[in-house]
Amino acid sequence: MVRSLRPGPADPRRVGPVAHTRDSIAAAVEAVIPGARSDLERLVRIPSIWADPAHAADTEASAAAVAELAGALNPANLQILRAEGGAPAVVAQWPAPEGQPTVLLYAHHDVQPTGGDEHWTSPPFEPTERDGRLYGRGAADDKAGVMTHLAVLRAYEGKPPVGVTLFIEGEEESGSPTLPQLLREHHELLAADVIVIADAANPAVDVPALTTSLRGLVDVVIDVSLLERPLHSGVFGGPVGDALTALTHALASLHDEKGEVAVPGLHANTGTDAAALDIPEAEWRAEAGLVEGAELLGTGTLAERIYHKPAIAVLGIDAPSVAQASNVLLPRARAMVSMRLAPGEDALAAREKLAEHLRAHAPWGAQVTVEHGSGVAEPFSLDANGGAYDAAKRAFSEAYGTATVEMGIGGSIPFIAEFARTFPGAAVLVTGVGDPASRWHGIDESLSLSMFATGARAEAFLLDELRR
Numbered sequence: 001m002v003r004s005l006r007p008g009p010a011d012p013r014r015v016g017p018v019a020h021t022r023d024s025i026a027a028a029v030e031a032v033i034p035g036a037r038s039d040l041e042r043l044v045r046i047p048s049i050w051a052d053p054a055h056a057a058d059t060e061a062s063a064a065a066v067a068e069l070a071g072a073l074n075p076a077n078l079q080i081l082r083a084e085g086g087a088p089a090v091v092a093q094w095p096a097p098e099g100q101p102t103v104l105l106y107a108h109h110d111v112q113p114t115g116g117d118e119h120w121t122s123p124p125f126e127p128t129e130r131d132g133r134l135y136g137r138g139a140a141d142d143k144a145g146v147m148t149h150l151a152v153l154r155a156y157e158g159k160p161p162v163g164v165t166l167f168i169e170g171e172e173e174s175g176s177p178t179l180p181q182l183l184r185e186h187h188e189l190l191a192a193d194v195i196v197i198a199d200a201a202n203p204a205v206d207v208p209a210l211t212t213s214l215r216g217l218v219d220v221v222i223d224v225s226l227l228e229r230p231l232h233s234g235v236f237g238g239p240v241g242d243a244l245t246a247l248t249h250a251l252a253s254l255h256d257e258k259g260e261v262a263v264p265g266l267h268a269n270t271g272t273d274a275a276a277l278d279i280p281e282a283e284w285r286a287e288a289g290l291v292e293g294a295e296l297l298g299t300g301t302l303a304e305r306i307y308h309k310p311a312i313a314v315l316g317i318d319a320p321s322v323a324q325a326s327n328v329l330l331p332r333a334r335a336m337v338s339m340r341l342a343p344g345e346d347a348l349a350a351r352e353k354l355a356e357h358l359r360a361h362a363p364w365g366a367q368v369t370v371e372h373g374s375g376v377a378e379p380f381s382l383d384a385n386g387g388a389y390d391a392a393k394r395a396f397s398e399a400y401g402t403a404t405v406e407m408g409i410g411g412s413i414p415f416i417a418e419f420a421r422t423f424p425g426a427a428v429l430v431t432g433v434g435d436p437a438s439r440w441h442g443i444d445e446s447l448s449l450s451m452f453a454t455g456a457r458a459e460a461f462l463l464d465e466l467r468r
């Protein structure tokens, strides 16, 4: 029971929470899973890649589909929110029975690009079951989160034991650039005592986790100019360099000889308790698919490196393709550099350190500009103690039949820090139904169907635990 939460506004339609037994809740969840799974397939068929303007209409369609599914559960309030230029977010509310807290259930309906449909075993937007897993882009990240919340609301027949605000955003994979504005403009609407973010992973199938730390994320585009125009590489090559090589020098300066991030002044949490949590290296390497002989970068335990230290990667370069290459010295080249940030870092300050480092390391007097992307995800960490966390641990352990573990993730969810800043009193529970084989953002993304069913049961138990 959570006693520290303030009571939510009373819903005149509700007399009080309906008493359920755990068995009846579990049975109700089991009964709705087949329908939830087929609606998950319906959502996966919509290529809601908000980051790609060609898929803007699909992202609208995906928000409309989510709104339709939520609308069928008799919410007191259903809206599609958007800020200027932002993606559609769905909000639906089931106000709290008298004296009960309000829980905000978060997930996102936008997905990553496919990385090349031809590489997938089955087409990314045709959900396909193999060996107990549902394959498709968004099957795990994060349409599974969307459908987990809806399955729970269905199991309670649209009358959850606590107040529920369902908030499904549409631009998480783009760094949620307009989310701060949505939170400002709809502050009252989104206020909650507890927030459940179903967008994270678990250490193994059917082992429940609460995620207690996430890295932040920033990116910059470095643009290097060396010449006014392309030059014959034989006539001028030697004394005159090319912009792409100059760019690669700047990029190569981002790591030292051990593969450790070399931008000075970045924050790292070494020697933390969580860092002691061991990740078995052999299994992890196999999951990562490193080629024979490939070395791991950096120093420290794997958990330290993935959860508690910064990481830098080059995500794209604008330069001629090999097929289009000709014998000219390139005047200009650009690259997008992405940096993950350790909990405790200040995202904007870190981004400036990265930009400064790149400017300082471009060779040969090249002209360099560094511009930043629109999305910023602050890192986040929390101490999972207190009423709501205890409730979650009890609910999850009971639903899964095994103890709940606390874990970090190396990925980022911009909403979390933003929400916590806006509503400092709210408890933040980061959950989800992903597992290490889910291949987030990769080829052949998938969801364990058993994890989906158990995760929905766990969340239904959680709402019951949060009832006073």
Ligand code: BES
Binding pocket: 141, 142, 172, 173, 174, 175, 176, 199, 200, 201, 217, 375, 376, 377, 409, 410, 411, 412, 413, 414, 434, 440
């Ligand atoms: N759901 C992921 C975060 C995640 C990844 C959790 C792996 C657990 C395991 C989330 O949708 C995501 O990918 N976020 C982006 C955020 C970014 C665009 C600010 C990320 O981390 O790249």
Ligand code: ZN
Binding pocket: 108, 141, 142, 172, 199
């Ligand atoms: Zn996600």
